[in-house]
Amino acid sequence: MQIKKSAMILGSIFALASFSTQAATEITFWHSMEGPLGERVNEIVDNFNQKQSDYKIKPTYKGAYGESMNAGIAAFRAGQAPDIIQVFEVGTATMMFSKGAIKPIQEMSEEVGNPIDPKKFVPGIAGYYSEPNGKLASMPFNSSTPVFYYNKDMFEKAGLDPNTPPKTYAQINEAAKKLKEAGIECGYTTSWPSWVLVENFAALHNFPYASKNNGFDGLDARIQLTQDGFVKHFNYLNQMAKDGTFTYGGRGDAANALFSSGKCAMFTGSSGSRASFTKNAQFKFGISTLPYYEDVPGAPQNSVIGGASLWVFNNKSPEVNKGITEFFQYIASPEVAAKWHQDTGYVPVVKEAYELTKASGFYDKNPGTDVPFIQLNVETTDESRGVRLGFLPQIRDIQDAEMENIFAQKVSVEEGLENMQKRANELLQRFENSNK
Amino acid sequence: MEKRVVFNHKLLPYLLLAPQLLITVIFFFLPAGQAIWQSFFIESAFGGDQQFVGLDNYTALFNNSYYFDSFKVTFAFSIAVAVTGLSVSLLLAVMADRVIKGAMLYKTMLIWPYAVAPAVVGVLWAFLFSPAVGTLAVYLTQMGLDWNPRLDSTDAMALVVMAAVWKQISYNFLFFLAGLQSIPRSLIEAAAIDGASPARRFWTIVFPLLSPTTFFLLVINMVYAFFETFAIIDTTTQGGPGSSTNILVYNVYKTAFKSFDYGSSGAQSVILMFIVILLTIIQFRYVDRKVQY
Numbered sequence: 001m002q003i004k005k006s007a008m009i010l011g012s013i014f015a016l017a018s019f020s021t022q023a024a025t026e027i028t029f030w031h032s033m034e035g036p037l038g039e040r041v042n043e044i045v046d047n048f049n050q051k052q053s054d055y056k057i058k059p060t061y062k063g064a065y066g067e068s069m070n071a072g073i074a075a076f077r078a079g080q081a082p083d084i085i086q087v088f089e090v091g092t093a094t095m096m097f098s099k100g101a102i103k104p105i106q107e108m109s110e111e112v113g114n115p116i117d118p119k120k121f122v123p124g125i126a127g128y129y130s131e132p133n134g135k136l137a138s139m140p141f142n143s144s145t146p147v148f149y150y151n152k153d154m155f156e157k158a159g160l161d162p163n164t165p166p167k168t169y170a171q172i173n174e175a176a177k178k179l180k181e182a183g184i185e186c187g188y189t190t191s192w193p194s195w196v197l198v199e200n201f202a203a204l205h206n207f208p209y210a211s212k213n214n215g216f217d218g219l220d221a222r223i224q225l226t227q228d229g230f231v232k233h234f235n236y237l238n239q240m241a242k243d244g245t246f247t248y249g250g251r252g253d254a255a256n257a258l259f260s261s262g263k264c265a266m267f268t269g270s271s272g273s274r275a276s277f278t279k280n281a282q283f284k285f286g287i288s289t290l291p292y293y294e295d296v297p298g299a300p301q302n303s304v305i306g307g308a309s310l311w312v313f314n315n316k317s318p319e320v321n322k323g324i325t326e327f328f329q330y331i332a333s334p335e336v337a338a339k340w341h342q343d344t345g346y347v348p349v350v351k352e353a354y355e356l357t358k359a360s361g362f363y364d365k366n367p368g369t370d371v372p373f374i375q376l377n378v379e380t381t382d383e384s385r386g387v388r389l390g391f392l393p394q395i396r397d398i399q400d401a402e403m404e405n406i407f408a409q410k411v412s413v414e415e416g417l418e419n420m421q422k423r424a425n426e427l428l429q430r431f432e433n434s435n436k
Numbered sequence: 437m438e439k440r441v442v443f444n445h446k447l448l449p450y451l452l453l454a455p456q457l458l459i460t461v462i463f464f465f466l467p468a469g470q471a472i473w474q475s476f477f478i479e480s481a482f483g484g485d486q487q488f489v490g491l492d493n494y495t496a497l498f499n500n501s502y503y504f505d506s507f508k509v510t511f512a513f514s515i516a517v518a519v520t521g522l523s524v525s526l527l528l529a530v531m532a533d534r535v536i537k538g539a540m541l542y543k544t545m546l547i548w549p550y551a552v553a554p555a556v557v558g559v560l561w562a563f564l565f566s567p568a569v570g571t572l573a574v575y576l577t578q579m580g581l582d583w584n585p586r587l588d589s590t591d592a593m594a595l596v597v598m599a600a601v602w603k604q605i606s607y608n609f610l611f612f613l614a615g616l617q618s619i620p621r622s623l624i625e626a627a628a629i630d631g632a633s634p635a636r637r638f639w640t641i642v643f644p645l646l647s648p649t650t651f652f653l654l655v656i657n658m659v660y661a662f663f664e665t666f667a668i669i670d671t672t673t674q675g676g677p678g679s680s681t682n683i684l685v686y687n688v689y690k691t692a693f694k695s696f697d698y699g700s701s702g703a704q705s706v707i708l709m710f711i712v713i714l715l716t717i718i719q720f721r722y723v724d725r726k727v728q729y
Contacts, residue, residue, distance in 0.1 A: 070693050077483050094481045094696060101482035186568070250586040251674050254566075263568045394695040397674070404677035408587040423502065430496070430697065434478040436485065 024056040027323050028082040031059055032068045032308065033142070036275075040343050048330050055323030057084075065091070065308060066393075076101055081313040083320055084327075086141065088308045090392040092129065093215065095311050096137050097390065097435045103312045106136040109325040112318060116328060124302055124376040125349050128386045129309050132217065139310040139328045140349040142340075144272040145303045145372045146196045148291060152284040154265040158182035165288035169236060172266060172291050176245035179265045186264035188240070189249040191256050194399035195306060196268050196290075198225070201233055203304045203384040205296045215388040219432040223395070223424045225417045229296065234406060234413040236293075241407045248407045251400045270306060271372040274345040287368025289375055302378035304386040307346060347372045390431030395424045468709065474702030481696035493703035502679055503687075510683045513597065514661035521601040521608055521657050522650065528605065529612035530638070543613070550606035554664060558671030561599035585673065589680030592673045596681050599672060600665045608653050615649035616642065655719050662712055684708050 033041045038061055045057045062068035065088035072085045087095055095102055109116040118126045118136050129138045152162035158179045166172045176187025190196045202209040207229040212221035240246035247264060249255025259267035260280045268290060277285060292300040312324055330336060337353035340346065342362055348354040354373050357363065363370040378384075389395060399420050406416040475493050479486040497503045532542050549557075564572045567584045576583040585592040619642060627637045643650075666686040669675060675682030675690070685708060692701035 066694060070696075073481050073483075073696065098480055098482040098484060100484055248587055251676060254586070257566065257569050261569050391695045391697065394690065394697075397690065397694070400674075401676055401678050401682075404587060408589070408677055410678065423500075426496075426500070427695075427697075430478070430700070433489075434485075434487075434697070434699070435480045436487070 024054055025319050025323050027055055027057050027084065027320055027327065029057050029059045029084040029086075029310075030062040030068055030072060030082045031086040032062060032065045032088075033086070034061060034064075037142075037344055040340065044331060044336060044340065047336075048327055051330070052326070055326060057323075057327055069094075076313065083313060083316055083324060085311050085313070086308045087138070087311050089128070089143075089306050089386075090396065092138070092309070093388045093390045093392060093431075096131065096388070097219065101314055102137070103314045103316070103321070104131060104135060104137045105139050105310075105312055105325075105328065108312060108321050109328070112322045112325050114322070114325045114329065116325065116332065120332065120350055120352065122347070122349055122351055122354075122373070122376055124378070124380050124385070125305055125347070127380055128305055128388075137311075139312075139332075141308060141310050141331065142272075142344070142346045143305040143307040143309075143349055143376075144270045144346055145305050145375055146190075146192065146200050146268050146290060147271045147303075147368075147371045147375070148288045149259060149267045149269060149273075149277065150286050150288065151259070151262065151265045152286050154179060154182075154184055154262075154283070158184065158265075162284070162286065165286055166266070166291065167289065168294050169291045170294070173240055173245055175266065176240070177243075180244060184265050185244075186247045186258060187245040188266040188268075189247045189255045189258050189264045190267065191249060191253045191269040191273075192306075193248070193251065193403050194396040197233075197237070197403070198230075198399055199387060200290060200303050202230075203386065204290060204292050204301050205229060205299045206301045206381055206383045208383045209387050210389060213382040214385060216382070216385060219390070219435055221389060222428055223389075223421050225421045225424075226414070230417055231413055233293070234403075234417065238406055238413055242409075248404065251397075271347065272307065272345050274369065287371050289371055300375075301384040302380055303372075303375040304384070305347070305376065345369070347376060389428060390435065391427040394427055398423045398427075471702045471705045471709070474698050475706050476699075478697075478699040489699070493699045494707075496700065497703055497707070502682075505679050506682050506684050506687050509680060510662065510685075513593065513600075513665075513681070513683050514658055516593070516597045517600045517604070517661040517665070518654055518657040520597060521604045522653055524601065525605045525608035526612050526646075526650075529609050529616055530642075532609070532613060533616045546609050547606045549603055552603065554603060554667035555671050557599050557603045558668040561595060561602070561668075562672040565595050585677075587677050589677055592677055592681050596665070596669055596672055599668050600661060603668070604657060604660055608657070611649050611653055612646065615646045619645050651719070651723055654723070655716060658715060658719075659712060662708065662715075684711075 029045070031038070031041055041059055045059045049056050060082075062071050065086075068085065069087055069091050072081065072087070075081050106116055106118060116136065116139075118130065118134070121140050125140045125143050126136065129136055129140055131137045148165065150165050155162040155175075158175075158181070160175055160178055166175045172188050179187050199209060201207075207227060208214065208224055210221045210223045212218045215221035237246055241248065247258070249258050249264070253269065253273070255264070255267065256269060256273055256276075258264040259269070260277055262281070262283055271287075274287065289300065290303055310328070312321070316324075331340070332350050334350055334352035334356050337348060337350040338356040338360075341348040341353055342357055348357060354370075354377075358370070402411070402416040402420045405411045405419075406413055411419070476488060476490060477486050478489050478493070528546060532539065532546065535542055552560075562570075564570050565583070565585060567573050567586055568577075573583050582588075583591055585595045623641055623645075624637055627641055632640070662683075663685055665683065666689045669681055669683060669686045670689070673681045675686055684704065688701050688704045688708060691697050691704060
């Protein structure tokens with residue numbers, strides 16, 4: 001630790017020294033990586049600054065994703081935009097449709113003669129951040145995807161095999177019943193309900209979430225949540241809720257505490273939560289793939305990503321764009337991407353980073369850490385590429401609210417889904433009007 | 437001989453008022469004006485293409501039944517916060533007023549919560565009452581109460597009201613205590629000699645004499661509940677379950693800072709502003725007349 005720290009200090013001294021000898025171009029980089037993740041970002045930046053002397057990246061922690069994006073918008077409106085900003089996946093549509101505010105990164109890299117090759121990224125991730133013409137709009141950086149976690153100690157207690165995790169919803173239901181008999185009150189819960197139970201559910205079962213290929217093909221996309229697939233899914237979950245085998249754990253990552261404190265035996269949540277569970281959980285746990293319904297043909301498809309990507313603001317000098325491109329090439333190099341993946345639990349966004357990690361024996365030593373890559377490394381379909389809709393944070397909020405009404409038995413499943421659809425589509429109409 | 441002091445300087449009064457006026461203009465009139473301006477437009481997040489839409493942002497809100505739910509929730513929440521907050525702090529102030537030993541200690545302790553930021557208050561209460569893991573939630577469950585603010589709207593409302601009241605009690609307490617201490621002892625003593633019970637003395641002497649304070653605090657608490665509680669909501673329930681704690685000001689915040697829909701958010705703030713202006717007028721016109729100064 002001590003050595004690492006002094007190495008970092010030394011690194012910054014070198015960076016400073018190189019700055020003083022030659023006027024390096026400064027590039028501002030706003031991010032939302034706090035705690036240990038922020039330290040990793042600083043490490044990557046320091047290494048890059050040390051490696052060359054033409055550019056100097058200046059990372060700044062700007063608060064959580066939402067705050068940072070607000071800060072970016074305010075700064076842009078005031079003509080003080082940073083060069084690079086990290087934006088969460090739900091902000092992708094807002095960024096992409098803000099013509100004139102952002103510079104698509106592939107176009108930028110081609111202009112400065114150092115093109116970024118979209119083919120080196122995992123297809124599911126590159127597709128999510130690509131424009132309709134197939135070119136990358138933003139730089140994939142920290143992607144996560146939901147996975148299934150289970151408490152091995154509780155499985156043993158209930159007489160279940162801790163090495164064969166349930167694969168389908170039916171198997172989860174069975175396991176939850178056995179766990180309940182063994183005195184475990186909470187069988188299954190999930191964090192990020194709208195991301196896991198709606199968006200990922202749709203992708204995994206190849207159900208269209210919205211028209212216009214989930215919004216990828218245009219602003220006039222509308223949500224379609226009243227299809228049979230969704231009705232069946234929520235009826236199943238609601239029955240589990242009534243039987244006491246599924247517990248609604250709250251919005252956002254509120255349910256993480258239910259799993260890490262040993263209250264709930266099975267849990268779906270971000271692959272990025274693994275590190276904190278390893279640190280905080282007082283029990284053995286396993287990681288497996290997301291549950292699905294076996295009677296749906298083609299399931300399981302792929303899961304969809306969360307996390308964030310890096311965006312570049314428009315109208316920067318060619319020198320700055322050159323520096324940004326070089327920095328992006330650096331973070332997409334297999335060694336750097338592999339280390340970032342292994343240190344953080346985020347998905348390897350570069351294919352070679354996965355190969356490199358695999359060859360190093362990391363996945364054998366840390367079983368389950370390759371689940372996210374396996375879930376994402378599937379040829380995506382138009383339905384499973386993810387969703388690109390404006391006002392997505394508010395749409396998710398509406399879905400959470402209606403799910404709460406369903407699980408509190410205030411409205412029927414059909415009514416709840418209809419409300420989700422109606423309210424979201426009103427917003428999408430507004431988004432279409434405001435981005436004409 | 438003229439006894440009054442007269443300032444002949446024409447400019448001086450304006451100069452003396454200027455700093456206060458400047459602050460009001462910069463921090464109130466300009467933002468309020470901007471909200472009104474914004475409410476007639478729709479635009480993309482980065483402000484690229486602003487379009488004038490007239491009153492569309494307002495009609496969209498009034499065509500949305502969820503917005504009306506938010507009204508009901510806001511009124512229920514504000515009344516609950518004001519009534520509970522005032523009653524509890526009045527009780528505490530009356531108690532503290534009687535204490536002789538360690539009075540300073542009680543008073544200091546009661547004032548502390550006011551120094552805590554609303555977001556922190558929210559986190560604190562959310563943690564204590566988080567189902568299955570929160571210290572107090574576990575205790576409630578052991579007592580046989582089915583506590584689940586994540587799905588039960590009454591529990592959720594109780595939670596945010598408690599958090600909001602707890603934060604405001606200190607402020608109310610201070611004013612009530614000052615009010616109590618300004619009531620002449622002789623009045624209460626005279627009533628006591630006449631044989632009035634402590635309860636009767638409170639309701640016929642103390643409470644009416646406190647009415648200016650109570651009235652002032654009522655206005656302040658309503659405004660507090662309307663405007664300053666969004667951080668508490670954000671860190672505890674995020675407006676849920678369903679939309680049962682989605683108060684107007686929280687909806688303004690969500691619309692602007694989560695969805696970057698500045699037009700709708702502007703319209704919502706204008707509506708909110710008018711409600712509070714209206715409430716204050718009502719309070720001053722009708723309640724004020726019943727107050728004995």
